[in-house]
Amino acid sequence: MAPSQPQPRTSTLKRKRPAAAASYRSETQVDSTTGRVREVIVIDDTPSPAPPAPMSITPSTLSASAAVSSTYSNGVRTRAQVAAEASGSRLAMAPPTAKRRKKDSNPTPNVSGVNGLPSSTGSALQRKAIAGRAYYQKPAATYTNGTTSTASRTREAGPSYDDKEGHYIIQAGDVIGVPLDRIVRLLGQGTFGKVVEALDISTRTMVAVKIIRSIPKYRDASKIEIRVLKTLKQHDPTNKHKCIHLIEWFDYRNHICIVSELLGKCIYDFLKENNFAPFPRRHIQDFARQILSSVAFLHELKLVHTDLKPENILLVHNDYRLASVPSAVGTGSKRSAPTSKMILANTDVRLIDFGSATFESEYHSSVVCTRHYRAPEIILSLGWSYPCDAFSLGCILVEFYTGVALFQTHDNLEHLAMMEAVMGPMPPSLARKAAKAKSEFFKDGAKLDWPPRSKKVTSASKKEVKATRPLADIIPATDIINTRFQDLVRKLLRFDPQQRITVADALRHPFFDLTIPHEL
Template identity: 55%
Template sequence: MQTAVHAMAPQLLAQYSHSSLNRPLNGNSTGMPTPPATRKRKRAAHQYTVSYSEVQEVDSAGKVRDVIVIDDTPPPTTASPSTSHMFSTSYQPPLYSAPIRTRARAAQEAQALSTSVSSITIPGPAAKKRRRDIADDAGTVAKRPATGHLQQLTANKSIASGSGATIDEASKEVPCDDKEGHYIVVPDDIIHRRYRTVRLLGQGTFGKVVEAVDTETNKKVAIKIIRAIPKYRDASKMEVRVLQKLKERDPRNINKCIHLIQWFDHRNHICLVSELLGMCVYDFLKENEFAPFPRHHIQSFAKQLLGSVAFLHDLHLIHTDLKPENILLVNNDYRTAHIPIPGRRNGGTKAKRILKSTEIRLIDFGSATFEDEYHSNVVSTRHYRAPEIILGLGWSYPCDAFSLGCILVEFYTGMALFQTHDNLEHLAMMEQVMGKMTERFLRQGVRSKPEFFKEGKLDWPKPKVSRQSKKDVRACRSLQEIIHPRDSVNVHFLDLVKRLLTFDPVLRISVRDALAHPYFSLKIPAEL
């Protein structure tokens, strides 16, 4: 895998020849076609669970590395009106004014619930979900092994607050973890002698996110509390390293990536403090019944996202996990418009939420990878995974560009572009949507994954493929059918998406070049 990555790198880097790449690291509108209802984005049909596996990979130097592979099933929902993700909330309650409780008292109150808090399973909504991928492959994000840089983080004090990794010694005798190493979250708990917890926002494999009040500034923040397990602690320190680099190179946050306020070690839990933002874009889509965004909003989102990712690439960083869940709205406010219901003879209408602000932030850098460091075999959540990753050809900056192409189409239709959990089926869907693979890329795929090909073409469908799988692939429409070029806006948008969703990563447009696409020079009128 490592050999394949470095063999591709010179060709891929040719797309990023601008001067910033060479800097050192220190320095639906009305009338839009309505897709079939059966293609709605899906999640787990029953209960949300958290699952992960630990595997070993051998790099090019023959060294065995432990790699954590997580399922992309979303964190379980809480009492919040919407599914909240890392650093996000869709509801802003009044500040807590209850008296501060000690850790001992809080832990005593939570003792009866401590075994159940870490394994919350809440039935998901019955409709409009995304399919859950199989645990051993689909929707995985492989975390990189720890490197020598981790030791440097322990003494690092370059964050904005001036605090480095410090350990809160208070009440060490009182248990604060459940049996899986998750921090037990209770209201009015004091973390790091400064932050008063308000409520749980979300939970995932690597830990929990809580809303809290900074008692020094009386401002609300989000705290990501990592599990007290060495592998997760090490992975979180890698994320801290990336977040510190982003803030160092963009202190005014012009590039709209989440900013780290502070990090510390609280009772063996690495904690990352950030600003409290709005809900993720996926949650907004879900609460809006998966209605597409207006085209002028899509243009705004596209420009911000491409700018954020271009900034990462300038720093030789690859995000590797771009998806609507990792894009947060800064403000959830919206107005309600009533739009006609297609096919209704009586002229019925339905309510649609229109955002008042399209400002966003890119989050979750736990899988971000520096180009010259170790690359895991599989990255990206299944629905946004580039073809070169599926074929084991190695990956670099272009995998982020492909994910952005998938996201922009999802903004236009309201639902995920590729609904699958199988590699071969995924590739077959790509050919339905994007056209046949180019000859050069096809030859590479045949050499890397011969089991997916036969007689010089994709071996689909195989004899044992289910009827449903065949039906799902046939249901996929081409990009030109999805984004009908009915006017100049769609013509340019379609061209941009085609350039992002190109099979061969060498031919795929870079995010920096995409920012100069004629699509962004258009003045798109406000619409529903």
């Protein structure tokens, strides 16, 4: 919400001139023409100048200084203002006290609106859009490029530049960092902070800037991300493995800012705008090959991504064409009406968001991964490593094929029950080990307690688990392409991480030997 403009003041009351008081004094002056010294009498009868009357603000005045007033609200001086100050312009007057911008009244998706998605798209799509997807003070103005640190331009002292949650308040035309990056628009927001599109004034190129929240734990995580990004760029300078590349980073007003190349939208946003229509199988193969290569590269560097999901896979280009396809919604008629589907013109992608990436030899948090893509060993507190990335990739590939998330749940036991519905019963050896760590999830020794006897479960939850289909139904083996694709996904989704296929081996799966024709 834009900050409210101050009401114009039109009062122009005149001030009374003070009474004049005369005084006399003699001075000697040198005549500039003759060079002779002469004595003169000086009469001091000029009153002190009266204070200037308040400037009357009119619509024309406001229009002439629109750019100035818009930046004064956040305390930033534009280049035009600096030039006006140097020339003595009235537009260069001191800015009014900045007001805190109001927080967006609806920053996250809600059930009824689903982020602008029409309710007619169906409950499954609404649940997909809603579930688990909340989309991303201190004037410490320093710029750091890893080796040097210099003071950057600062705003005049005023209120905090953050909202109450520590997010930087974004305003179009704002200028951050050294060299200066001018903010153009907000691209997205997450728990970590915000991502903005910005113009790098020094190179005249558009970049993406990830502005981390001014909260210690997020600042600490961002420093780990910077360390990971530097490692990736060091070992892959030509970006063969298609991970996002770090351009620079800096610390601005207590916000770590990470600058990278400007890419297209994330795959989840493309799915949503495409009414969650599945991707063509050739595109799925292209995506799978690239993402598996990216993750295999991470694993070679002893890194686990831990947060693989469609939101963290960006398209390089957003271009698409429209194709007519039969409607998937049954209307009872013999012939369903055709509908339009967006088909990408370019399937190049980049893997992003290494804020949760963990070196194998370093501390592992007990819970990682976004819920929909979380491996069973994490839910069961059995420890995790590289195989958890492979499981997430299996979930993502199914989502590419169907258009919706494979596991749409927020409850651990329900999640495990859905896994058994898709993947088959949990192996007895894994179940016995898990029953020791999470006894509340099991009954009769090593059998999943679903529906649970210890607590009441809603009928909706039971229906969701019952409606979850086996993998053979989700990806039917109708031809050689589906047969091999189903086999690849099954090996990525195995319950036991020790039996799960590695990402490097998945890249060598026969599915990638196929030449898949363009189907649309």
